[in-house]
Amino acid sequence: MSSATGPDTPGAPAAESREDGPRGPVDSSRVPRFAGPATFARLPRLDEVGTTDVADIVVVGVPFDSGVSYRPGARFGGNAIREASRLLRPYNPAQEASPFALAQVADAGDIAANPFNINEAVDTIEAAADGLLSTGARLMTLGGDHTIALPLLRSVAKRHGPVALLHFDAHLDTWDTYFGAEYTHGTPFRRAVEEGILDTEALSHVGTRGPLYGKKDLDDDHRMGFGIVTSADVMRRGVDEVAEQLRQRIGDRPLYISIDIDVLDPAHAPGTGTPEAGGLTSRELLEILRGLASCHLVSADVVEVAPAYDHAEITSVAASHTAYELTTIMSRQIAEDRAK
Ligand SMILES: N=C(N)NCCCC(=O)O
Ligand SMILES: [Zn+2]
Ligand SMILES: [Zn+2]
Helix, strand or coil: CCCCCCCCCCCCCCCCCCCCCCCCCCCCCCCCCCCCCCCHHHCCEHHHHCCCCCCCEEEEEECCCCCCCCCCCHHHHHHHHHHHHHHCCCCEHHHCECHHHHCCEEEEEECCCCCCCHHHHHHHHHHHHHHHHCCCCEEEEEECCHHHHHHHHHHHHHHHCCEEEEEECCCCCCCCCECCECCCCCCHHHHHHHCCCEEEEEEEEEEECCCCCCHHHHHHHHHCCEEEEEHHHHHHHCHHHHHHHHHHHHCCCEEEEEEEHHHECCCCCCCCCCCCCCCECHHHHHHHHHCCCCCEEEEEEEECCCHHHCCCCHHHHHHHHHHHHHHHHHHHHHHHHHHC
16 A cells, blocks of 8 residues: 555545556545545546656646637536546446546646736647646646647657547637637637647547538538537437447547537536527536547537536536546556557
């Protein structure tokens, strides 16, 4: 057992740790899950994992929401997701895996992005992601508004080349500018296509719905290479068929998944900045993600959780389970690759 002290809880045992494997979450049968400061899923902090023992998957927060077009507050999303993740348990029956035993997952804390200068913040996020990815780790980023997907994709593309993208969102986020600003939460994927960091053969929005500015929005989006699975398509065709179609489109390309929590219906995610009626249920989202377990997921984000509009942690619980499924997909692949 580790000799490290507990999660800032005097006298409490430390995070579960095995000499021969990853250091896992704090044991909730010995330390109440509501005790101590929150890390994602009660996992160790990155600095607790040790300098030589590098994490396979790094959870990182980006408390930045200066790119929003409506309700602010997603800057508090990452910490709300961490708080809501205290109830996650170590075995994921839906994917038949213990994600935190298969790979070392650790929480790196937050990237300190300038809230008063969007362009500088975008650069800061890219540089911080470069540093975390340079160890070979995969990123599970907790936003923050959707602006942050652009610097994250830039960083991932430096390692993998242009990546396939699955974008779960009520919105297209391929608009051009707002008030003349090019980096906003409605524009990251247009910028990414312009910069050539996405594999335009394998781009899909999932859960799209709601009013647009005009039909041109769809024409532009189509020209950029995106396919669209609307939230109504998910309802009509069902999660298995949708996941199968997405798997076909992605193949074995390196894949980035970006999840705007507003892909969920406001009944399932009231705590978000630009809510749209008629969205996915959290059950549908989680099932589609599980159906993508065979895809080569190189990094992912969950963004747009704005806890001020949340009730009873509905949104942050949904986001924590979403990040848990994504983390499980990555950790299973890491274990499989290691066994090869
Ligand atoms: N990425 C999110 N959540 N929303 C984009 C909405 C852009 C608009 O105000 O039209
Ligand atoms: Zn959205
Ligand atoms: Zn979005």
